[in-house]
Amino acid sequence: MEVADTWARRARGMLFRRRLPSALLLTPCNSVHGAGMTTSLDVALVDSDRTVVRTLVLRPWRLTRPRRDVVAVLEAPEGSFSSWGLAVGDTVHVSNEEPHDEP
Numbered sequence: 678m679e680v681a682d683t684w685a686r687r688a689r690g691m692l693f694r695r696r697l698p699s700a701l702l703l704t705p706c707n708s709v710h711g712a713g714m715t716t717s718l719d720v721a722l723v724d725s726d727r728t729v730v731r732t733l734v735l736r737p738w739r740l741t742r743p744r745r746d747v748v749a750v751l752e753a754p755e756g757s758f759s760s761w762g763l764a765v766g767d768t769v770h771v772s773n774e775e776p777h778d779e780p
Contacts, residue, residue, distance in 0.1 A: 693713075699754075707743045707745070709740065713737075718735045721769065722747040724746050735752075
């Protein structure tokens with residue numbers, strides 16, 4: 678999992694990647710957008726306890742509404758959450774960090 682914990686890394690998100698990371702945790706963050714994306718993403722909204730409070734599929738050029746209870750957003754290629762079994766109520770753990778894909 679890659680962690681985007683600076684303004685620049687959060688602003689880039691999943692944009693302009695040669696290869697998408699298995700997952701990207703944006704923190705702090707309470708909403709995301711798909712502007713400029715060409716593929717859909719699985720998105721999990723995460724609270725301060727790292728508990729998933731909502732999941733959705735973010736289509737290109739769509740966005741999520743900001744939520745006060747959300748402090749981080751987990752993004753992954755569409756279908757990842759289903760294969761991982763990730764659902765509302767689960768806890769997000771950062772176990773290993775992938776190297777950052779520089780343009």
